[in-house]
Amino acid sequence: MLLVKYLREHTKEAIEGLSKRKLDAEGLIKDAINADDERIKLQQEKDEVLSESNQISSKIGDLYSKGEKDEAEKLKTESKVLKEKAGVLEESFTNAEARLKDILMNIPNIPHGDVPAGKGDEDNEIFKEAQNMPDNIEGVPHWELAEEYNLIDFELGSKITGAGFPVYLGQGAKLQRALINFFLDSAVKEGYTEIEPPLMVNEESAFATGQLPDKEGQMYHVPVDNLYLIPTAEVPLTNLYRNVILNEDQFPIKLTGYTPCFRREAGSYGKDVKGLNRIHQFDKVEIVQIQHPNESYKILDEMRDYVENLLQQLELPYRILKLCGGDLGTASAFTYDMEVYSGAQEKWLEVSSISNFESYQANRLKLRFKDKESKKTQLAHTLNGSALALPRIVASLLENNQSKEGIKVPKVLHNYTNFDMILKSNS
RNA sequence: GGAGAGUUGGCAGAGUGGUCGAAUGCGGCGGUCUUGAAAACCGUUGUGCCGCAAGGUACCAGGGGUUCGAAUCCCUUACUCUCCGCCA
Known part of the structure; x- marks a missing residue:
């Protein structure tokens, strides 16, 4: 607001x-x-x-x-x-x-001066082109690989819950755990405090970060207790600081958390929802910062660089977009999107969105700090980013790293997976 | 799930109908003292809104009510604690 x-x-x-x-x-x-x-x-x-x-x-x-x-x-x-x-x-x-x-x-946040004008994703600006595009990948999409290697069972998920709730099996489940741990460890190394938040929030929290009223239909709701399943860890993590007045010297506040995320994705259909591209429950590690207004854009760049580095370590082809005004979320003043290339689908998949909300969220949250000079309270700035969302990372890993011998696991994950190849015989 | 007790400023803790935005202690900030620090002493110290300001107004968990007047009485919701039940 x-x-x-x-x-x-x-x-x-x-x-x-x-x-x-x-x-x-x-x-x-x-x-x-x-x-x-x-x-x-x-x-x-x-x-x-x-x-x-x-x-x-x-x-x-x-x-x-x-x-x-x-x-x-x-x-x-x-x-x-x-x-x-x-x-x-x-x-x-x-x-x-x-x-x-x-x-x-009903008034969205005012885009930052450097945000390009535009209507939708066709007007987004490429901030950084892909450096390491794969040679033509002869291969099958990840949903086929997932079945072939017995990593993910979509139909079992449908049976026990419904479409869009995949079941990860064996090496597939291990790969999930490896990615979560790698992301959390990296964030902690970067100075973020690890938080394990509740997975459901009350109405007030959903309002404060802006999911309500706009995105009501996108969240799962538990009516008996009037609670919402979180669509992202951003909601509980940022709400930790709802109604708080900070001292200036408490900056910077850096939080990270792994949570499953729940999204109804009402209205999605077709190719976009195939396999892991768009699912109702997925895992994500989120990073959140609460900052002095003077610092927030410097911090945004740091966060972008941090996420970029994760993608480099995963050895995935990626590019960075600067979202245009029309594609910007309601609360955001500036957003970078990270996309990885999915070799077999031959398309870009969004895996992270890194935003500076300036004081828009803070105003709803009543998140303020006492300015040392003026001794007045003023709104803090909030920022967040995915670091990272798992499913599309997995999709890209599987597709880009497939070969006759198996699917290669990036080096940085070996200590977490305890295997360096995904093999059919292991399933 | 049942029964009972509670929720006051950063914290602890007074306050049971008017002079209470709220005693006192701790903490914080400023000062005196000191070579420096500690101790001691003095002062100051919640938030929103309106107003150039003086000042006004609202807030004692949230909502509603009684009254000329509510932190204080009543109703209600949430939360916390204790006991019982159930249980990973």
């Missing part, structure tokens, strides 16, 4: 910035400012009435203690009238506040 104050003082920049999302925000911003004017007016009226009523009440107290009951009784009726008036104003005020919030919720 953006601050109205910002929209007031930087109306032109806001409209310009949002136009990169191909969004004409002029009307929305005007509405927000009008709603805010109304809110301010009502608060002033309300406070005035309350102030008067408070004064009378304390006068009544005085009169009673002096024994002047008749005077006191007279004031009581007066106070009652004021109280009713305040009640009405209070209600209008609450409504005005809600209206304002409603409008603000």
Whole structure:
């Protein structure tokens, strides 16, 4: 959520910035400012009435203690009238506040100056081209390999749960565990604190990081307890700091966590959902940082470099995209996407999204810090990234590393898997 | 799941209808003292909103109610603790 104050003082920049999302925000911003004017007016009226009523009440107290009951009784009726008036104003005020919030919720974050304008993924900019594209891979897609080597059973998953809930078997399961451990160990080495969070969150948390109300249909919901299965560890990890005022010297806050992620993926179909390309439950290691606003873009680059390094260690062909305005998530001001090449499908698969939300999420979270110089509290910046999401990494590993002898496991994982080749005989 | 007790500022902990945004202690910050530090002493120290400011207003787990007036009384939800039941 953006601050109205910002929209007031930087109306032109806001409209310009949002136009990169191909969004004409002029009307929305005007509405927000009008709603805010109304809110301010009502608060002033309300406070005035309350102030008067408070004064009378304390006068009544005085009169009673002096024994002047008749005077006191007279004031009581007066106070009652004021109280009713305040009640009405209070209600209008609450409504005005809600209206304002409603409008603000519908305004996405303002893209950073370097974000290219554009409508959708066709307008994303290639930030870094692939360096190590594989020679023509003669091979089969990963879902066939998964079956051939008995690594993943999609049908068993369908039987016990439903489509999009794969069962990993034998070396396939081991490979999962190896990747998770490799990612977590790397993040910890990089200074991130490992967290194991709950896999379900309450409504408040889902609101604070922005999954609600926009993405309600994308989350699994447990109605008896009104809890949501997390679509990413970002939700619990970032919410750890909901309603917190930090001291400046607590920066930087760096968190990592492995969790399964649950996504309904309503509306997805066709080739995109084949095999591991898009599934309802998948494993991911997430990195989150909470930072001083002055540092956040430097940090974003560091996070990008960190994730890039992971891909290099996995010896996968990858490229880095800078998302255009239209492809940017609602809460993000700047996002890099990492894609790995899937040799047999001959397409790019997104495996990480690294974003700076600036203060957009922090505003919803009420995540602030005390500025040392001004001694005022201000909103912190939040950032996060996948480091990394497993299924598409696995898809790419299997497809790119297949050969007649078996599927080669990248060196960096050998200590974790205890095997360097995936073989049919091992399954 | 059943019964009971509780939830107050960074922490501990007073406060059971008016003078309470809240005593006191600890912690934090600033200062005096000191070669420096500690101790001691003095001062200061929650958050949101409105306001140029003075100041106003709201917040004592969340929501609702009683009352001229609520941290304090009532209802309700959540959470914590104790006992019983069940159990990885």
